[in-house]
Amino acid sequence: MAQQNSTLTTALTSPGANNGAAANTTERRALYLKLFSGEMFKGFQRNTIARDLVMKRTLQNGKSLQFIYTGRTTAEYHTPGNSILGNSDGAPPVAEKTITCDDLLISSAFVYELDETLAHYDLRGEISKKIGYALAEKYDRKIFRAIAKAARKASPITKSNFVEPGGTQIKVGAAGTNADQAYVATSLINAFYDAAAALDEKGVSGEGRVGVLNPRQYYELIQETGSNGLINRDETGDALQTGNGIVEIAGIKIYKSMNIPFFGRFGTKYGATDGTTPGVTDPGRTGDFVGEAMGDDHNQTVNDYGQQAKFNNSCGLIFQKEAAGVVEAIGPQVQVTSGDISVVYQGDVILGRLAMGADFLNPAAAVELYAGTNTAPTAFG
Numbered sequence: 001m002a003q004q005n006s007t008l009t010t011a012l013t014s015p016g017a018n019n020g021a022a023a024n025t026t027e028r029r030a031l032y033l034k035l036f037s038g039e040m041f042k043g044f045q046r047n048t049i050a051r052d053l054v055m056k057r058t059l060q061n062g063k064s065l066q067f068i069y070t071g072r073t074t075a076e077y078h079t080p081g082n083s084i085l086g087n088s089d090g091a092p093p094v095a096e097k098t099i100t101c102d103d104l105l106i107s108s109a110f111v112y113e114l115d116e117t118l119a120h121y122d123l124r125g126e127i128s129k130k131i132g133y134a135l136a137e138k139y140d141r142k143i144f145r146a147i148a149k150a151a152r153k154a155s156p157i158t159k160s161n162f163v164e165p166g167g168t169q170i171k172v173g174a175a176g177t178n179a180d181q182a183y184v185a186t187s188l189i190n191a192f193y194d195a196a197a198a199l200d201e202k203g204v205s206g207e208g209r210v211g212v213l214n215p216r217q218y219y220e221l222i223q224e225t226g227s228n229g230l231i232n233r234d235e236t237g238d239a240l241q242t243g244n245g246i247v248e249i250a251g252i253k254i255y256k257s258m259n260i261p262f263f264g265r266f267g268t269k270y271g272a273t274d275g276t277t278p279g280v281t282d283p284g285r286t287g288d289f290v291g292e293a294m295g296d297d298h299n300q301t302v303n304d305y306g307q308q309a310k311f312n313n314s315c316g317l318i319f320q321k322e323a324a325g326v327v328e329a330i331g332p333q334v335q336v337t338s339g340d341i342s343v344v345y346q347g348d349v350i351l352g353r354l355a356m357g358a359d360f361l362n363p364a365a366a367v368e369l370y371a372g373t374n375t376a377p378t379a380f381g
Contacts, residue, residue, distance in 0.1 A: 048133075048136035048137060048139060048140045048257075048259070049140065049212070049255050049257055050139065050140040050143040050144060050212075050257075050259075051136075051139060051140075051143075051326070053143075053208070053210050053255075053319075053321055054143055054147075054319075054321050054323065054324045054325060054326055054358075055067065055321060055322060055324070055325040055326070055361060056325070056326050056327075056328065057325065057326075057327050057328070058327075058328055058329075058331075059101055059327040059328060059329040060329075063100055063101055064098050064099060064100040064101065064327070064357075065098070065099055065327045066096050066097070066098050067096070067097045067098075067099065067325050067361050068094060068095075068096060068097075069094070069095045069096070069097055069156050069157070069361060069362060070092050070093075070094050071091070071092050071093040071094070071095070071155070071157045071159075071162055071164045072091070072092060072162075072164070072203065073087060073091040073092035074087055074089060074091050076088065089161070090159070091162070093157045093159040093162045093164070095155075095156040095157050095158070097156055097325070097359070097360075097361055099303065099325050099326070099327045099357050099358065099359045100302045100303060100327075100357050101302070101327055101328075101329045101355055101356060101357045102142075102301040102302050102303060102355070102356065102357045103301070103302070103355075104330070104353055104354070104355050105135060105138055105353065105354045105355065105356070106351060106352065106353045106354075107131040107134040107135055107351075107352045107353075108131070108349055108350060108351040108352065109127050109131065109349070109350050110345070110347055110348070110349050110350075111123060111124060111127065111347050111348050111349075111350060112346065112347040113342070113346050113347045113348075114346070115347075116347075124336075124350060127350050128334050128350055128352070131334065131350065131351075131352035132332060132334070132352060134352070135332055135352050135353075135354045136332070137259060138354075139332075139354065139356065140257060140259040141259045141266060141294075142301075142303075142305055142326075142356070142357075142358045143324055143326055143358045144212065144257075144259060144260045144261060144317060145261060145294075145305040145306055145311075145358075146303070146305065146324045146358040146359050146360050147317050147319050147323050147324045147360065147366050147368075148261055148306070148311065148314055148317060148366075148368050148377075149304075149305070149306060149359070149360050149379075149380060149381055150167050150319070150323045150324055150360030150361070150362070150363045150365070150366035151167035151168060151169055151317075151319075151323075151363065151366040151367055151368035152167055152169065152363075152368065152376075152377060152378065152379040152380070153166055153167050153360060153363040153379055154166040154167075154363065155362075155363060155364065156362075156363075164364070165201075165202035165203070165363075165364040166363045166364060167363035167364065167366045167367070167368070168195065168198045168199075168202070168364075168366070168367040168368070169367070169368045169369075169370060169376040169377065170191050170194050170195055170198070170367060170368070170369055170370070171191075171369075171370055171371065171374070171376070172184075172187050172188060172191045172315060172316070172369050172370065172371040173187040173371060174187075175374055176374070177275045177372055177373055177374065178273055178274075178275070178279075178371075178372065179263060179273060179274065179275060179276055179277055179278040179279070179313070179315070179371050179372030180273045180278045180279040180371075181278075181371045181372075182217065182262075182263075182278045182315035182316070182369075182371040182372075183216060183217060183220055183278055183279075183280070184220070185220040185221050185223065185224035186224070188213070188217060188220070188221060188316070188369075189221070189224065189249060191316075191369055192211060192249040192250055192252055192254075192318065193249070193250050195211075195250075195252070195318040195367040195369075196209075196249075196250035196251060196252060198367060199318075199320065199364075199365070199367070202364040202365075203364070204320050204322070204362075204364055204365045205320060205322070206251055207320075208320050208321040208322075209251055209252045209253070209318070209319070209320045210252060210253045210254070210255060210318070210319060210320075210321075211249070211252045211253070211254045211255070211316065211317065211318040211319075212254075212255045212256070212257050212260050212316065212317045212318075213254065213255075213256055213257075213260070213316045214256065214257070214258065214260060214262050214267050214268055214315075214316075215256045215258065215267070215268070216268065216280060217256075217315075217316065218247075218254065218255075218256035221247060221249075221254065222247065252318055258290075260314075260316065260317055261294060261311035261314040261317075262311075262314065262315055262316075263276050263277060263278065263311070263312060263313065263314070263315060263372070264276060264293065264294060264308050264309070264311050264312040265291045265292060265293060265294060266291070266292045266293075266294055267290070267291065267292075268280070268290065268291045269291050270282035270286075270291060274372070275313070275372040275373055276312045276313060276372050277372075278315070278371070278372075293308060294308040294311055295308055296308055301357070302357060303357050303358060303359050304359075304380065304381035305358075305381075306380045306381060307380070310377060310378070310380050311377070312372075312377075313370040313371060313372045313373045313377055314368055314369070314370055314377060315369050315370060315371050316368075316369035317366070317367070317368060317369070318366075318367040318369070319365055319366045319367060320365040320366075321365075322361055322362040322365045323360065323361065323362060323363070323365035323366035324358060324359065324360050324361055324366070325358065325359065325360075325361045326356055326357070326358040327356060327357050327358075328354075328355070328356045329355040329356065330353060330354060330355035330356075331354065332352065332353075332354050333352065333353050333354070334350065334351065334352050335350075335351045335352075335353065336348050336349070336350050336351070337349045337351075
């Protein structure tokens with residue numbers, strides 16, 4: 001009789017199991033006699049948006065990549081007869097920013113061959129899609145943390161007599177310590193205009209400016225558009241609900257995401273109003289991934305993405321694409337085992353993988369919104 005290793009059976013994916021029943025119970029195939037309804041929930045996923053909103057480079061034959069940051073230069077009058085050997089003050093100053101690739105990020109599932117045979121749906125396609133969502137979610141979260149980091153930093157230019165602008169942090173609402181100002185549409189609108197002015201003053205290009213809010217903040221802004229002519233809309237109706245840059249304030253395209261740092265959580269936070277909670281009632285049955293704690297990624301990655309406590313008052317991001325950069329050594333991929341491996345285990349492992357790293361580039365191009373405190377969040381990294 002063939003030897004079988006049973007130590008990993010509890011980790012197997014059993015898509016036919018009713019409420020995650022154990023692999024050795026009669027409930028393991030309970031769902032196979034009915035039409036599986038999982039396809040109805042395909043669209044119920046959080047959008048991932050950050051990849052195209054920052055500077056992205058492909059990393060090959062190395063562990064890191066250098067981005068060059070060039071400061072401002074000056075113009076001066078030429079004296080007839082003098083040789084021209086560059087500006088007398090040595091402008092423009094140049095600094096280098098290195099972004100290193102983090103360790104390989106993976107998401108995987110084991111699909112038992114018989115389970116797949118009995119399934120009435122495209123099992124591999126569904127699982128692969130969820131794996132892709134998991135990788136994309138992590139991707140966005142890293143980039144948004146890097147942008148918040150940028151907003152708290154000084155310029156990388158440190159040459160004497162050259163003071164370059166750094167990041168910007170803007171308090172949402174009037175002075176006070178109530179975090180609920182993060183949901184007040186007029187306070188958010190004022191913050192966007194303050195941010196646009198700050199970016200203008202710091203010489204940041206008007207091209208590629210975006211803002212990212214959580215869904216409830218975004219919908220508060222949409223409700224305000226009916227009576228507030230300061231918000232520009234190119235489209236109306238369903239397009240406004242997408243949160244993909246249709247709404248603009250002061251030339252800043254607004255997106256919504258559940259992956260931004262939001263009072264120490266990702267995307268939302270429920271509970272009574274205080275200095276770190278904006279006062280939204282939990283709608284119930286939200287699942288354990290909604291309002292997920294941010295965690296301390298700085299202990300698990302090469303790049304420093306900050307401790308959770310550093311984001312306890314953060315509630316939105318406004319930036320231009322030069323604010324942060326991302327390097328990809330391995331783009332999002334799906335791999336599936338086959339051959340002898342499939343024979344031995346009578347199934348396949350579906351593996352999604354991604355190798356990337358993110359960090360800030362030009363702090364002047366980043367703005368962090370915060371609320372619930374009169375003191376701006378402190379720098380890290």
